[in-house]
Amino acid sequence: MALRSTPLTLPYLPQLSPVKNMGVTNITRFHYQLLDLLPKDFNQYLFGYASESQLAYSQATTVTNADSYREGMVMLVPANMAEIITSQVKLLLPNVLEALKMPFFVPNSVEASFTYYGDKCYYKIHNDNGTPAEANRTISYVYYMHALPKQFSGGQLKIGAELIEPINNSIVFFKSSLWHEVLPVSVLSNQFSSGRFTLNGWVRK
Numbered sequence: 001m002a003l004r005s006t007p008l009t010l011p012y013l014p015q016l017s018p019v020k021n022m023g024v025t026n027i028t029r030f031h032y033q034l035l036d037l038l039p040k041d042f043n044q045y046l047f048g049y050a051s052e053s054q055l056a057y058s059q060a061t062t063v064t065n066a067d068s069y070r071e072g073m074v075m076l077v078p079a080n081m082a083e084i085i086t087s088q089v090k091l092l093l094p095n096v097l098e099a100l101k102m103p104f105f106v107p108n109s110v111e112a113s114f115t116y117y118g119d120k121c122y123y124k125i126h127n128d129n130g131t132p133a134e135a136n137r138t139i140s141y142v143y144y145m146h147a148l149p150k151q152f153s154g155g156q157l158k159i160g161a162e163l164i165e166p167i168n169n170s171i172v173f174f175k176s177s178l179w180h181e182v183l184p185v186s187v188l189s190n191q192f193s194s195g196r197f198t199l200n201g202w203v204r205k
Helices: 040-051 079-099
Strands: 025-027 031-034 073-075 113-117 122-126 137-145 152-154 157-159 162-164 171-175 180-182 185-187 196-204
Touching: 031 079, 031 162, 040 079, 040 137, 040 196, 079 137, 079 171, 079 196
Parallel strands: none
Antiparallel strands: 025 031, 031 171, 073 113, 113 196, 122 180, 137 171, 137 196, 152 185, 157 162, 157 180
16 A cells, blocks of 8 residues: 555545434443444545555654653544544533533533554553643543454553453543553554554543
């Protein structure tokens, strides 16, 4: 697959209808997971963009710049593409807050970023609102994308004793204050597109 020095252009962005009859949900003490969030063409549109923009990614960092604490890559999301996910996050937020036993609030903003975890990548235990600049992050979300059939193993999101599998076209919500980690990924090939891709972010209060 040819590498690109800049992200793909956006030839069109069809209108996404609001979430209505939601798919399968898994609700636990710590997280809210919804399977089959987007229509298939939207899921593949996002995955195609994420997996064919390798040279637009940069090395992921942490606020403490600790050595060997995080291995992965991140990429900015064009605003009109981010809207595919952030609009759905806003629509789902009342259900998420109710399921997680949190009071309702109107979000101040919803952030979004692409992440990539290749072979042996990981993110050790952390939370998402531990600094003054992040303090109003209230809900974290992770939308998963990957090649079909899946070309990697591992990469589960671990929250407490719960392990959440990275399932294509699923989204997971949890409180930003919870300590969590991404377990190491093992990729079957050296193709960039075989890794673990997410579009993730935070709902700020």
